[in-house]
Amino acid sequence: MAGMDTRFRELSRDVPIPHPWNLNTYLDAVAEFRDRPITLQPVDTAVLAGAGCGTGSGLWIAKRDSDVIVYGADTTEWHAEHIIAHELGHMLLGHGPESEPRPSDDTAHTLAAVAELLPSISPESIAHVLGRTDYGTSRERDAETFADMVMLQAMRPPRRDSLLHRTFFRDRRR
Numbered sequence: 001m002a003g004m005d006t007r008f009r010e011l012s013r014d015v016p017i018p019h020p021w022n023l024n025t026y027l028d029a030v031a032e033f034r035d036r037p038i039t040l041q042p043v044d045t046a047v048l049a050g051a052g053c054g055t056g057s058g059l060w061i062a063k064r065d066s067d068v069i070v071y072g073a074d075t076t077e078w079h080a081e082h083i084i085a086h087e088l089g090h091m092l093l094g095h096g097p098e099s100e101p102r103p104s105d106d107t108a109h110t111l112a113a114v115a116e117l118l119p120s121i122s123p124e125s126i127a128h129v130l131g132r133t134d135y136g137t138s139r140e141r142d143a144e145t146f147a148d149m150v151m152l153q154a155m156r157p158p159r160r161d162s163l164l165h166r167t168f169f170r171d172r173r174r
Contacts, residue, residue: 004142008149011092021154023081030088037066038091040084042073058083060090067091082147089146095139 015033018025031038045057059070071083089095 004145004149007093007142008146011146012153015092017150017153019154019157023084026150027084027088030092031067034067034091038088039066039068041068041070042080043070045072045074058087060087062096078151082151085147085150086143089143089150090139093139093142093146095143 015026015029018029027038027040057072061068061070069084069087071080071087073080075083
């Protein structure tokens with residue numbers, strides 16, 4: 001966890017979490033940092049569950065020149081934002097396709113499911129698809145921890161940057 005804490009702190013310097021919290025502002029900052037536009041696509045959760053996302057929560061579709069985050073439209077606003085933060089965590093933590101390619105029928109099944117889910121996206125434009133199919137992997141745990149940390153940071157009041165605070169209450173672990 002200490003490693004993720006350090007990584008989160010570094011990423012928060014590169015892409016600050018807005019105060020007050022605004023998902024669109026954060027999305028824009030991540031897109032600018034990565035130099036790739038990001039669009040959100042809410043869909044019916046039941047449909048999402050069959051599209052490479054084991055639980056129907058969220059899906060990151062990395063196109064060749066942009067990213068799409070698909071999430072369940074029929075969830076609470078907070079949960080939707082957590083799902084989106086999870087997918088942003090994958091992006092910012094450098095999670096992409098596995099080093100070893102998936103079996104071709106699994107890839108074909110995923111692309112077919114995405115084509116059915118989002119017919120406006122051509123399968124040829126997709127570089128990779130990352131869905132929550134295995135919660136046990138370290139990448140999934142890291143992305144989930146990242147999302148938790150973003151949402152907790154978003155709810156915290158902004159830190160006061162006073163001389164007293166800088167002198168007596170700064171984080172001495174840096």
